[in-house]
Amino acid sequence: MAKYEYDLFTIGAGSGGVRASRLSASFGAKVAIAEERYLGGTCVNVGCIPKKLLVYAAHFSEDFEDAAGFGWSVGERHVDWRKLITNKNAEIERLNGVYRRLLEQSGATILDGHANILDPHTVFVGQKQYTADHILVATGGWPIAPEVPGSKHAITSNEAFFLPTLPNRIIIVGGGYIGTEFAGIFHGLGTQVTQIYRGPLFLRGFDDDVRKTLAVEMRKKGIELRFNTNVEKIEKVNDGIRATLTGGVSVEADLIMFATGRSPNTRSLGLDNVAVELNRKGAVVVDDYSRSTVPSIYAIGDCTDRLNLTPVAIAEGRAVAETLFHNNPMKPNHANVPSAVFSQPSVGTVGLTEAEARERYGEIEVYKATFRALKHTLTGRDELTMMKLVVDRATDRVVGCHMVGPDAGEIIQGLAVALTCGATKAQFDATIGIHPTAAEEFVTMREKVPAQVSPG
């Protein structure tokens, strides 16, 4: 008789947990997966998928305007927020069902409820006890907000996806992915948006040219960006809130949203019963194979706070399944992970920023192109696209590709393959472009640009 009921007990049915569970089951492991909230986790329910649907919705306002330059007359425009949210919710429910079916078909047992770890091989879900050879913690993260007076009046992205009405005015606090994406979403749908960020320029960690270009383009569209600014106090007023900002300036709005980061979901899981080490931010400390300080317990995805991106959690989940149940020890690859900010215009990036490359390689070459997309020759829209390549001079290898402009994520995904293969600038130059596209610019860049000074 097997020593334990299950080979793998996964806590959390988000992208990473589901991937690890299904793959492990396909390798013959007996798998249980517990989920207390919703199947599909953050990405499916309050993250990537509904966000991208809202980004599409928001972009129509410019598409309708742009249509005029191509001879179209577009009549009265009005967005029905309730209908948008209802349709979005229906799609999410469909996806929840798809996740349930996929898990069931894989042979995994789905347990609806909160899981609590009792010892290195025992988990409780409700009153029922389960034993497993391995436990996988894949519990994701949760939005956090700074504790300023009145912060209870603010929402986070979790609530933004279910607002009963579209606000006329919103203040968004935070200059990361979520704040910047929601600034574009609300602005596109007609809300007056003020995005505030505590530092000199938002999207810290991204290439400086990306940060500067995006700030210029967002301001051109009418989004108010206030940098070197934070919220000191929030008060409820008749028709919304009043936020007191750095320097005593007060701004009124219908809503204020904190997009000030996310914290690993590792509390009340019983991790203290088993002495799993957590870091200062509460993330599970893991080795290269996603193994925690307790040998039978693994952790993947946002609860480990490595690279908090869905495809990374999926890769980590795959690696755990391969390692444990396929006799194929595998470390997830965290190098050259591409990402996109679905701002308006969007950002796509892979590899090192100019500043990082200079620090790592010393001698680098930078190529940059800024241009107006062909489409806008007829629309008259004053939006510029920026593309940039960072090259290690010694080896000629392209070590960073960055873009601000339409479809940046779609374009950078292909370039991520090139970077993973170690492509050189000469090989980029030898690649024939597709004409007329914006992407062809990446293989026709010849002009080097001088070094930049970082805004910090």
Ligand code: NDP
């Ligand atoms: P981020 O960590 O990306 O950004 C948080 C922002 O809030 C930063 O600008 C940060 O400033 C600021 N901030 C943090 N604490 C405070 C504070 N106390 N007061 C004021 N400002 C503060 O978090 P997000 O919430 O935007 O997103 C969470 C994660 O989710 C991302 O890191 C990303 O991994 C993932 N994500 C990915 C997306 C994608 O791939 N498209 C989309 C959405 C999320 P500072 O820079 O100074 O620290």
